[in-house]
Amino acid sequence: MTAPRALTIAGSDSGGGAGIQADLKTFQELDVFGMSAITAVTAQNTLGVHGVYPMTPQAVAAQIDAVGQDLGVDALKTGMLFDAAIIEAVAERIQSFGWNRLVVDPVMIAKGGAELLRAEAVEALKKHLLPLALVVTPNIPEAEALTGMKIATMNDRREAARRIADFGAAMVVIKGGHAVVETQKREKQLQVVDLVYDGSEFEELVGERIDTRHTHGTGCTFSAAVAARLAAGSDTREAVRTGRRFIQAAIEGAPALALGSGHGPTDHAAYRRSRKL
Numbered sequence: 001m002t003a004p005r006a007l008t009i010a011g012s013d014s015g016g017g018a019g020i021q022a023d024l025k026t027f028q029e030l031d032v033f034g035m036s037a038i039t040a041v042t043a044q045n046t047l048g049v050h051g052v053y054p055m056t057p058q059a060v061a062a063q064i065d066a067v068g069q070d071l072g073v074d075a076l077k078t079g080m081l082f083d084a085a086i087i088e089a090v091a092e093r094i095q096s097f098g099w100n101r102l103v104v105d106p107v108m109i110a111k112g113g114a115e116l117l118r119a120e121a122v123e124a125l126k127k128h129l130l131p132l133a134l135v136v137t138p139n140i141p142e143a144e145a146l147t148g149m150k151i152a153t154m155n156d157r158r159e160a161a162r163r164i165a166d167f168g169a170a171m172v173v174i175k176g177g178h179a180v181v182e183t184q185k186r187e188k189q190l191q192v193v194d195l196v197y198d199g200s201e202f203e204e205l206v207g208e209r210i211d212t213r214h215t216h217g218t219g220c221t222f223s224a225a226v227a228a229r230l231a232a233g234s235d236t237r238e239a240v241r242t243g244r245r246f247i248q249a250a251i252e253g254a255p256a257l258a259l260g261s262g263h264g265p266t267d268h269a270a271y272r273r274s275r276k277l
């Protein structure tokens with residue numbers, strides 16, 4: 001029997017905490033064979049993004065074709081796509097291969113503020129990619145950009161999830177890492193809540209909020225874990241729940257890595273280690 005296979009279509013992070021590097025580590029940790037199509041190379045470390053060097057849409061499509069025509073793909077995710085031409089090429093290849101276990105992480109801006117998706121490409125994302133998605137995983141600023149809404153409360157988040165589902169994604173997960181407004185009266189936030197919407201029901205995945213600056217690549221890692229579980233045959237809801245457990249362990253383990261002098265990477269091996277205890 002063939003090993004489960006997952007493809008990431010995303011940018012390269014030279015620092016190893018986000019992008020393709022985070023995705024491949026996560027696939028490996030979850031016993032899934034990882035493959036990649038690189039959309040852009042970034043010169044990046046824990047202090048920020050120092051350069052962005054995009055590939056041509058043709059080069060991205062050629063990588064996808066090479067993988068799809070030979071190795072095969074059970075599930076895939078997209079991350080940094082950079083511009084509308086790359087988005088269109090990626091969507092066209094996904095449709096042509098008929099891949100439907102697709103996780104779209106609508107990466108837009110890095111935590112340090114660097115633009116990883118051109119502002120004018122948000123429309124292309126909505127039009128070409130979201131209709132193909134089994135799961136879409138915006139953080140709060142990304143959900144605001146997709147919907148044009150300001151998100152301050154959990155009700156706002158539910159409304160944003162409904163609007164994003166209307167673009168065609170089967171399941172929407174609005175991640176709560178950036179949610180500070182609702183709890184600003186408390187000195188410290190104790191929880192992080194990811195809101196899951198399947199087109200009819202809402203579920204809140206509640207976790208302990210880890211007080212750390214080492215959260216570089218959390219969104220990439222979470223969506224890669226979801227894609228890995230989908231590749232292994234999980235249903236969508238189980239895949240999202242495992243993704244949440246995976247990123248929680250990775251963030252808990254991040255301070256011990258003690259890498260870099262800025263926003264350090266998470267520990268991609270922590271989930272596997274925790275399961276051996």
Ligand SMILES: Nc1ncnc2c1ncn2[C@@H]1O[C@H](COP(=O)(O)OP(=O)(O)O)[C@@H](O)[C@H]1O
Nearest residue numbers: 139175176177178192208209210218219222247
């Ligand atoms: N401080 C934290 N403690 C625990 N989980 C977190 C923390 N920050 C983010 N997460 C989790 O990491 C994942 C990514 O969240 P978020 O930071 O919102 O996205 P992004 O990395 O795309 O900006 C989500 O599952 C979120 O719940």
Ligand SMILES: Cc1ncc(COP(=O)(O)OP(=O)(O)O)c(N)n1
Nearest residue numbers: 011018019110111216217218219220
């Ligand atoms: C190459 C590349 N892709 C995506 C990101 C964004 O990663 P994300 O997990 O959303 O969070 P931060 O890394 O921005 O903290 C990236 N930085 N680089």
